[in-house]
Amino acid sequence: MKTSTRQVDGVTIVDCSGRITLGEGSVILKDVVRELLSKGQKKILLNLGDVNYIDSSGIGELVSSYTTTNHNGGQLKLLNQTKKIHDLLTITKLLTVFESFDNEDAAVASFK
Amino acid sequence: MTEQRVSYTLDSTLETVDSAEQAASRIASEAGFDDDEVMRIAMAVREAAVNAVLHGNAYDPGKKVSLAFEQTGGNLVITIRDQGKGLDLEKIPDPLAPENLLKTSGRGIFLIRSFMDEVHISPSQTGTEIKLVKHVHGPSEGVKEASQ
Numbered sequence: 001m002k003t004s005t006r007q008v009d010g011v012t013i014v015d016c017s018g019r020i021t022l023g024e025g026s027v028i029l030k031d032v033v034r035e036l037l038s039k040g041q042k043k044i045l046l047n048l049g050d051v052n053y054i055d056s057s058g059i060g061e062l063v064s065s066y067t068t069t070n071h072n073g074g075q076l077k078l079l080n081q082t083k084k085i086h087d088l089l090t091i092t093k094l095l096t097v098f099e100s101f102d103n104e105d106a107a108v109a110s111f112k
Numbered sequence: 113m114t115e116q117r118v119s120y121t122l123d124s125t126l127e128t129v130d131s132a133e134q135a136a137s138r139i140a141s142e143a144g145f146d147d148d149e150v151m152r153i154a155m156a157v158r159e160a161a162v163n164a165v166l167h168g169n170a171y172d173p174g175k176k177v178s179l180a181f182e183q184t185g186g187n188l189v190i191t192i193r194d195q196g197k198g199l200d201l202e203k204i205p206d207p208l209a210p211e212n213l214l215k216t217s218g219r220g221i222f223l224i225r226s227f228m229d230e231v232h233i234s235p236s237q238t239g240t241e242i243k244l245v246k247h248v249h250g251p252s253e254g255v256k257e258a259s260q
Contacts, residue, residue: 060216
Protein backbone atom coordinates (compact mmCIF):
# COMPACT_ATOMS: atom_id res chain seq x y z
CA MET A 1 0.00 0.00 0.00
CA LYS A 2 1.14 3.53 -0.80
CA THR A 3 -0.22 6.82 0.42
CA SER A 4 0.28 10.48 -0.40
CA THR A 5 -1.37 13.43 1.26
CA ARG A 6 -2.55 16.78 -0.03
CA GLN A 7 -4.43 19.71 1.44
CA VAL A 8 -7.66 21.05 -0.03
CA ASP A 9 -9.49 23.84 1.82
CA GLY A 10 -8.24 22.69 5.21
CA VAL A 11 -9.01 19.04 4.57
CA THR A 12 -6.21 16.50 4.36
CA ILE A 13 -6.87 14.09 1.53
CA VAL A 14 -4.98 10.83 1.83
CA ASP A 15 -4.72 9.17 -1.57
CA CYS A 16 -4.34 5.46 -0.93
CA SER A 17 -3.35 2.82 -3.47
CA GLY A 18 -2.66 -0.89 -3.41
CA ARG A 19 -3.77 -3.32 -0.72
CA ILE A 20 -4.86 -2.61 2.85
CA THR A 21 -4.24 -5.96 4.46
CA LEU A 22 -2.78 -7.54 7.55
CA GLY A 23 0.81 -6.42 7.98
CA GLU A 24 2.27 -3.61 5.96
CA GLY A 25 -0.90 -2.13 4.49
CA SER A 26 -2.83 -1.69 7.69
CA VAL A 27 0.27 -0.45 9.54
CA ILE A 28 0.87 2.23 6.91
CA LEU A 29 -2.70 3.48 7.20
CA LYS A 30 -2.46 3.52 10.96
CA ASP A 31 0.81 5.48 10.91
CA VAL A 32 -0.44 8.02 8.38
CA VAL A 33 -3.62 8.80 10.29
CA ARG A 34 -1.86 9.06 13.64
CA GLU A 35 0.81 11.32 12.19
CA LEU A 36 -1.84 13.63 10.75
CA LEU A 37 -3.63 13.78 14.10
CA SER A 38 -0.38 14.51 15.91
CA LYS A 39 0.12 17.49 13.61
CA GLY A 40 -3.37 18.76 14.33
CA GLN A 41 -4.75 17.81 10.92
CA LYS A 42 -8.09 16.49 12.04
CA LYS A 43 -10.18 16.72 8.87
CA ILE A 44 -9.17 13.57 7.06
CA LEU A 45 -10.56 12.26 3.79
CA LEU A 46 -9.35 8.80 2.77
CA ASN A 47 -9.39 8.44 -0.99
CA LEU A 48 -9.77 4.70 -1.61
CA GLY A 49 -10.20 4.92 -5.36
CA ASP A 50 -6.96 3.10 -6.10
CA VAL A 51 -7.23 0.54 -3.31
CA ASN A 52 -7.71 -2.74 -5.10
CA TYR A 53 -7.98 -5.05 -2.11
CA ILE A 54 -8.82 -4.90 1.56
CA ASP A 55 -9.14 -7.75 4.04
CA SER A 56 -10.70 -7.93 7.51
CA SER A 57 -7.55 -6.48 9.08
CA GLY A 58 -7.73 -3.58 6.66
CA ILE A 59 -11.38 -3.06 7.52
CA GLY A 60 -10.38 -3.13 11.17
CA GLU A 61 -7.77 -0.47 10.52
CA LEU A 62 -10.32 1.73 8.77
CA VAL A 63 -12.52 1.44 11.86
CA SER A 64 -9.56 2.10 14.15
CA SER A 65 -8.59 5.19 12.15
CA TYR A 66 -12.17 6.41 12.30
CA THR A 67 -12.53 5.97 16.05
CA THR A 68 -9.06 7.38 16.80
CA THR A 69 -9.83 10.46 14.72
CA ASN A 70 -13.17 10.91 16.48
CA HIS A 71 -11.55 10.56 19.88
CA ASN A 72 -9.12 13.30 18.91
CA GLY A 73 -11.94 15.64 18.02
CA GLY A 74 -11.59 15.13 14.29
CA GLN A 75 -13.53 13.67 11.41
CA LEU A 76 -12.53 10.90 9.02
CA LYS A 77 -14.56 10.27 5.88
CA LEU A 78 -14.20 8.06 2.82
CA LEU A 79 -13.93 9.02 -0.82
CA ASN A 80 -14.24 6.90 -3.97
CA GLN A 81 -14.93 3.46 -2.59
CA THR A 82 -14.41 0.77 -5.19
CA LYS A 83 -17.23 -1.69 -5.70
CA LYS A 84 -15.30 -4.35 -3.74
CA ILE A 85 -14.83 -2.06 -0.77
CA HIS A 86 -18.41 -0.83 -0.99
CA ASP A 87 -19.64 -4.45 -0.94
CA LEU A 88 -17.45 -5.27 2.08
CA LEU A 89 -18.60 -2.21 4.00
CA THR A 90 -22.18 -3.08 3.13
CA ILE A 91 -22.11 -6.66 4.42
CA THR A 92 -20.24 -5.60 7.55
CA LYS A 93 -22.78 -2.78 8.11
CA LEU A 94 -19.98 -0.25 8.24
CA LEU A 95 -21.59 1.86 5.56
CA THR A 96 -23.83 3.01 8.39
CA VAL A 97 -20.73 4.20 10.26
CA PHE A 98 -18.61 5.89 7.62
CA GLU A 99 -19.65 9.02 5.79
CA SER A 100 -18.74 8.31 2.19
CA PHE A 101 -18.56 10.34 -1.01
CA ASP A 102 -18.03 9.77 -4.71
CA ASN A 103 -17.22 13.41 -5.40
CA GLU A 104 -14.15 15.09 -3.94
CA ASP A 105 -15.56 18.62 -3.97
CA ALA A 106 -18.68 17.49 -2.12
CA ALA A 107 -16.58 15.52 0.33
CA VAL A 108 -14.33 18.50 1.10
CA ALA A 109 -17.33 20.82 1.44
CA SER A 110 -18.94 18.43 3.94
CA PHE A 111 -16.22 19.18 6.50
CA LYS A 112 -17.22 22.86 6.74
CA MET B 113 -14.59 -29.70 -13.15
CA THR B 114 -11.74 -32.22 -13.20
CA GLU B 115 -11.31 -34.02 -9.91
CA GLN B 116 -7.96 -33.33 -8.30
CA ARG B 117 -6.36 -32.54 -4.97
CA VAL B 118 -3.51 -30.19 -4.14
CA SER B 119 -2.10 -29.76 -0.64
CA TYR B 120 0.49 -27.58 1.01
CA THR B 121 2.23 -27.51 4.38
CA LEU B 122 3.09 -23.94 5.31
CA ASP B 123 4.96 -22.08 8.04
CA SER B 124 3.13 -19.90 10.55
CA THR B 125 4.07 -16.63 8.89
CA LEU B 126 2.42 -13.71 7.15
CA GLU B 127 3.92 -14.99 3.89
CA THR B 128 1.76 -18.08 4.31
CA VAL B 129 -1.34 -15.90 4.33
CA ASP B 130 -0.35 -14.34 1.01
CA SER B 131 0.63 -17.72 -0.45
CA ALA B 132 -2.68 -19.28 0.57
CA GLU B 133 -4.62 -16.41 -0.98
CA GLN B 134 -2.64 -16.63 -4.22
CA ALA B 135 -3.05 -20.40 -4.46
CA ALA B 136 -6.79 -20.07 -3.86
CA SER B 137 -7.10 -17.41 -6.51
CA ARG B 138 -5.25 -19.51 -9.07
CA ILE B 139 -7.09 -22.75 -8.33
CA ALA B 140 -10.53 -21.10 -8.20
CA SER B 141 -9.82 -19.42 -11.51
CA GLU B 142 -8.70 -22.71 -13.07
CA ALA B 143 -11.87 -24.33 -11.69
CA GLY B 144 -13.93 -21.95 -13.77
CA PHE B 145 -15.27 -19.47 -11.23
CA ASP B 146 -15.80 -15.92 -12.47
CA ASP B 147 -13.64 -13.04 -11.27
CA ASP B 148 -15.99 -11.98 -8.47
CA GLU B 149 -16.24 -15.52 -7.11
CA VAL B 150 -12.49 -16.00 -7.38
CA MET B 151 -12.02 -12.85 -5.28
CA ARG B 152 -14.49 -14.08 -2.67
CA ILE B 153 -12.95 -17.55 -2.47
CA ALA B 154 -9.43 -16.10 -2.23
CA MET B 155 -10.51 -13.70 0.50
CA ALA B 156 -12.19 -16.50 2.47
CA VAL B 157 -9.02 -18.55 2.27
CA ARG B 158 -6.93 -15.55 3.27
CA GLU B 159 -9.10 -14.95 6.33
CA ALA B 160 -8.93 -18.62 7.30
CA ALA B 161 -5.16 -18.57 6.87
CA VAL B 162 -4.93 -15.44 9.04
CA ASN B 163 -6.87 -17.23 11.76
CA ALA B 164 -4.62 -20.28 11.49
CA VAL B 165 -1.36 -18.33 11.58
CA LEU B 166 -2.28 -15.68 14.15
CA HIS B 167 -4.93 -17.12 16.42
CA GLY B 168 -4.26 -20.83 15.95
CA ASN B 169 -0.52 -21.25 15.74
CA ALA B 170 0.27 -17.80 17.13
CA TYR B 171 3.26 -17.47 14.76
CA ASP B 172 4.89 -20.48 16.46
CA PRO B 173 7.69 -21.57 14.09
CA GLY B 174 7.29 -25.14 15.34
CA LYS B 175 3.69 -25.31 14.15
CA LYS B 176 2.49 -25.67 10.59
CA VAL B 177 -0.59 -24.74 8.61
CA SER B 178 -1.92 -27.33 6.21
CA LEU B 179 -3.92 -26.22 3.23
CA ALA B 180 -5.67 -28.49 0.76
CA PHE B 181 -7.75 -27.81 -2.33
CA GLU B 182 -9.99 -30.54 -3.64
CA GLN B 183 -12.17 -30.41 -6.71
CA THR B 184 -14.78 -33.08 -6.41
CA GLY B 185 -18.39 -33.63 -7.35
CA GLY B 186 -18.80 -30.15 -8.74
CA ASN B 187 -17.47 -28.54 -5.58
CA LEU B 188 -14.27 -26.78 -4.69
CA VAL B 189 -13.45 -27.91 -1.16
CA ILE B 190 -10.71 -26.09 0.72
CA THR B 191 -9.42 -27.31 4.06
CA ILE B 192 -7.18 -25.24 6.35
CA ARG B 193 -5.86 -26.78 9.54
CA ASP B 194 -3.67 -25.32 12.27
CA GLN B 195 -1.93 -26.85 15.27
CA GLY B 196 -3.18 -24.44 17.90
CA LYS B 197 -5.30 -24.90 20.98
CA GLY B 198 -8.55 -25.00 19.09
CA LEU B 199 -10.84 -22.12 18.27
CA ASP B 200 -13.47 -21.40 20.92
CA LEU B 201 -16.58 -20.95 18.82
CA GLU B 202 -18.49 -19.55 21.79
CA LYS B 203 -16.14 -16.57 21.86
CA ILE B 204 -16.69 -15.49 18.27
CA PRO B 205 -18.66 -12.24 18.50
CA ASP B 206 -21.35 -11.16 16.07
CA PRO B 207 -19.60 -8.35 14.19
CA LEU B 208 -22.96 -6.94 13.10
CA ALA B 209 -24.20 -6.40 16.65
CA PRO B 210 -24.38 -2.66 17.36
CA GLU B 211 -21.96 -2.98 20.27
CA ASN B 212 -19.40 -4.67 17.98
CA LEU B 213 -19.64 -2.50 14.88
CA LEU B 214 -16.67 -0.37 15.91
CA LYS B 215 -14.51 -3.29 17.01
CA THR B 216 -11.27 -3.43 15.06
CA SER B 217 -11.24 -7.22 14.74
CA GLY B 218 -13.60 -10.18 14.71
CA ARG B 219 -14.86 -10.04 11.12
CA GLY B 220 -12.80 -12.85 9.59
CA ILE B 221 -15.14 -15.78 10.24
CA PHE B 222 -18.12 -13.62 9.29
CA LEU B 223 -16.56 -12.79 5.93
CA ILE B 224 -15.68 -16.43 5.33
CA ARG B 225 -19.29 -17.43 5.93
CA SER B 226 -20.51 -14.63 3.71
CA PHE B 227 -18.34 -15.68 0.78
CA MET B 228 -18.56 -19.48 0.83
CA ASP B 229 -21.54 -21.81 0.31
CA GLU B 230 -20.67 -24.05 3.24
CA VAL B 231 -18.32 -23.52 6.18
CA HIS B 232 -17.54 -26.27 8.66
CA ILE B 233 -15.35 -25.42 11.64
CA SER B 234 -13.98 -28.27 13.71
CA PRO B 235 -11.94 -27.19 16.73
CA SER B 236 -10.05 -29.72 18.81
CA GLN B 237 -7.29 -29.69 21.40
CA THR B 238 -4.75 -30.29 18.65
CA GLY B 239 -5.89 -27.55 16.35
CA THR B 240 -8.74 -26.18 14.30
CA GLU B 241 -9.84 -27.41 10.92
CA ILE B 242 -11.96 -25.19 8.75
CA LYS B 243 -13.52 -26.62 5.62
CA LEU B 244 -14.79 -24.23 2.97
CA VAL B 245 -17.03 -25.39 0.15
CA LYS B 246 -17.96 -23.52 -2.99
CA HIS B 247 -20.42 -25.02 -5.44
CA VAL B 248 -19.48 -24.45 -9.04
CA HIS B 249 -22.96 -23.28 -9.96
CA GLY B 250 -23.79 -21.60 -6.64
CA PRO B 251 -25.65 -23.01 -3.67
CA SER B 252 -28.74 -25.15 -4.17
CA GLU B 253 -31.81 -24.09 -2.24
CA GLY B 254 -31.42 -25.09 1.38
CA VAL B 255 -27.87 -26.30 0.97
CA LYS B 256 -26.08 -23.21 2.26
CA GLU B 257 -25.14 -23.53 5.85
CA ALA B 258 -22.78 -21.85 8.24
CA SER B 259 -22.00 -24.23 11.02
CA GLN B 260 -20.28 -23.14 14.18
